[in-house]
Amino acid sequence: MVASIKPHRDELGLGDGRMLIDGDWVTAADEATWSHVHPATGEQVAEFPVATPADVDRAVKAARRAFDEGPWPHARAGERVRVLRTIADLVREHADELMKLQALDNSVPLSFGEIYAMSPGFVADVFDHHAGWADKIAGETLPPYQGGDHMVLTLREPVGVVGAVIPWNAPLVLFAQKVAPALAAGCTVVLKPSEYATFAVLRLAQLIEETDLPAGVLNVVTGPGDPAGQALISHPMVDKLSFTGSRAVGQKVMVAAAAGCKRVSLELGGKSPSVVFQDADIGTAAAVTMGTVTLGLSGQVCAAQTRALVHRDAVEEFLATAELIGTMVSYGSPFDPEVTSAPLINTRQLDRVLGLIARGQEEGARLVCGGGRADGDELAHGNFVAPTLFADVSNDMSIAREEIFGPVLSVIPFDSEQEAVRLANDTDYGLAATVWTSDVRRAMRMTKAIKAGTVGVNGYQLEPNSPFGGFRQSGLGREGGRAAIESYTELKTVLLPFTDEMM
Numbered sequence: 365m366v367a368s369i370k371p372h373r374d375e376l377g378l379g380d381g382r383m384l385i386d387g388d389w390v391t392a393a394d395e396a397t398w399s400h401v402h403p404a405t406g407e408q409v410a411e412f413p414v415a416t417p418a419d420v421d422r423a424v425k426a427a428r429r430a431f432d433e434g435p436w437p438h439a440r441a442g443e444r445v446r447v448l449r450t451i452a453d454l455v456r457e458h459a460d461e462l463m464k465l466q467a468l469d470n471s472v473p474l475s476f477g478e479i480y481a482m483s484p485g486f487v488a489d490v491f492d493h494h495a496g497w498a499d500k501i502a503g504e505t506l507p508p509y510q511g512g513d514h515m516v517l518t519l520r521e522p523v524g525v526v527g528a529v530i531p532w533n534a535p536l537v538l539f540a541q542k543v544a545p546a547l548a549a550g551c552t553v554v555l556k557p558s559e560y561a562t563f564a565v566l567r568l569a570q571l572i573e574e575t576d577l578p579a580g581v582l583n584v585v586t587g588p589g590d591p592a593g594q595a596l597i598s599h600p601m602v603d604k605l606s607f608t609g610s611r612a613v614g615q616k617v618m619v620a621a622a623a624g625c626k627r628v629s630l631e632l633g634g635k636s637p638s639v640v641f642q643d644a645d646i647g648t649a650a651a652v653t654m655g656t657v658t659l660g661l662s663g664q665v666c667a668a669q670t671r672a673l674v675h676r677d678a679v680e681e682f683l684a685t686a687e688l689i690g691t692m693v694s695y696g697s698p699f700d701p702e703v704t705s706a707p708l709i710n711t712r713q714l715d716r717v718l719g720l721i722a723r724g725q726e727e728g729a730r731l732v733c734g735g736g737r738a739d740g741d742e743l744a745h746g747n748f749v750a751p752t753l754f755a756d757v758s759n760d761m762s763i764a765r766e767e768i769f770g771p772v773l774s775v776i777p778f779d780s781e782q783e784a785v786r787l788a789n790d791t792d793y794g795l796a797a798t799v800w801t802s803d804v805r806r807a808m809r810m811t812k813a814i815k816a817g818t819v820g821v822n823g824y825q826l827e828p829n830s831p832f833g834g835f836r837q838s839g840l841g842r843e844g845g846r847a848a849i850e851s852y853t854e855l856k857t858v859l860l861p862f863t864d865e866m867m
């Protein structure tokens with residue numbers, strides 16, 4: 365069996381969690397709890413409250429009060445900058461502890477924390493990036509269209525109470541991507557983390573309490589989508605919903621937003637292509653593509669490029685390297701420095717991924733490696749799936765259309781650039797893509813032609829200051845950059861007539 369995670373839990377002093385409502389750490393109104401099961405060992409880690417609709421109501425009312433009556437929406441820009449920078453410093457100071465708590469949540473190996481986009485350094489940089497916006501949220505001065513002496517100004521004001529819901533796979537990064545712009549804009553927040561990754565989020569909220577953020581500005585309610593998440597997204601006092609998660613739940617969030625005409629931002633799933641031309645460095649393209657689908661989070665990444673569109677002349681070389689990368693995946697305790705990848709988050713997801721792998725074989729794809737649970741009796745208590753590589757995939761197969769969220773790469777051959785574009789865009793999603801080529805003109809043509817929120821050339825790297833989000837069913841809105849901060853504001857037009865009476 366994988367080494368017990370309990371000694372790490374005890375060393376960190378992790379006990380049962382509580383929710384943060386109006387500055388108090390509380391249990392659920394009916395004392396109900398959720399017991400977190402570790403995905404690598406099947407052990408129970410600790411418990412946390414399952415928020416009832418009444419708890420969510422209290423949290424939203426606290427955030428409403430903090431917005432309508434509290435100082436935060438009117439705080440000087442310099443004050444908001446200072447608080448956000450202090451949060452960034454606290455994250456850096458507690459980086460090790462936060463990574464270990466995240467490993468107790470979702471079993472992401474500590475070694476993966478060295479990847480910038482998954483690291484506490486990235487989380488801190490997201491807060492710093494938004495601290496930089498807090499004193500630059502500005503409107504415009506417009507010329508009077510019809511002449512006259514008056515002035516037309518636009519102001520950006522905080523949108524109000526934000527209901528934020530995040531998934532389990534990158535809880536700290538996604539906490540930051542929602543809470544940092546919301547606070548920078550002057551909003552108040554009720555955040556619900558995933559029931560599969562709660563403890564690192566609670567600790568980060570506790571650290572934020574060490575700053576001068578007034579009580580009620582940040583509230584955290586815990587528990588599953590139903591009832592906690594559903595109560596939050598349908599609460600009439602929430603002004604904006606900010607959701608990251610699956611397309612299916614994102615659609616429910618959109619319906620809930622429609623009921624109250626709430627503002628809404630959605631960061632959803634993907635079925636992103638890695639497009640490999642014959643003039644590329646095929647070995648690097650294959651290593652990076654297979655690596656991001658199998659190492660670290662075992663493909664449980666929204667931007668994972670799970671469709672490798674490979675020029676037919678390069679397919680055999682691509683498959684050989686990708687298969688080799690699959691052998692580098694090493695499973696076990698996330699605290700073991702030799703471990704390079706994670707189990708699937710729960711048994712429901714394990715069954716789903718194994719079902720999709722079976723469907724791939726039934727539909728005629730050729731299995732190159734993997735195809736079932738990872739070998740080894742010691743892994744039997746965890747949700748480990750062997751790195752899986754499919755060849756001869758066609759873009760209409762289930763494994764090429766559905767977001768699998770597991771360590772499964774499908775290789776689809778193409779013969780021309782035109783066909784590559786058609787295949788890349790033949791998906792409901794549009795989150796991310798990478799083009800692999802040594803021809804800069806081709807790279808430019810492809811980046812323009814692919815319908816995706818982020819397109820990399822010969823690599824892919826998230827940055828805290830660059831907008832991230834999806835075309836089509838991958839979402840609505842962006843996180844990072846000007847678009848993100850502005851989505852937490854309302855635009856107000858002010859007309860200033862310079863009449864004698866006003867002088």
Ligand code: NAD
Pocket residue numbers: 529530531532533534556557558559587588589590592593594595597608609610611613614616631632633634665666667767769795833834838839
């Ligand atoms: P999920 O949609 O199952 O859950 C996400 C969150 O929604 C959780 O907190 C969950 O409790 C909550 N929820 C579930 N039902 C709800 C309801 N009816 N009302 C309100 N809240 C509800 O997703 P997951 O399995 O936690 O995460 C994986 C998904 O997240 C994948 O689809 C992945 O692509 C996506 N994701 C997207 C991004 C991005 O930036 N685009 C980043 C990370 C993950």
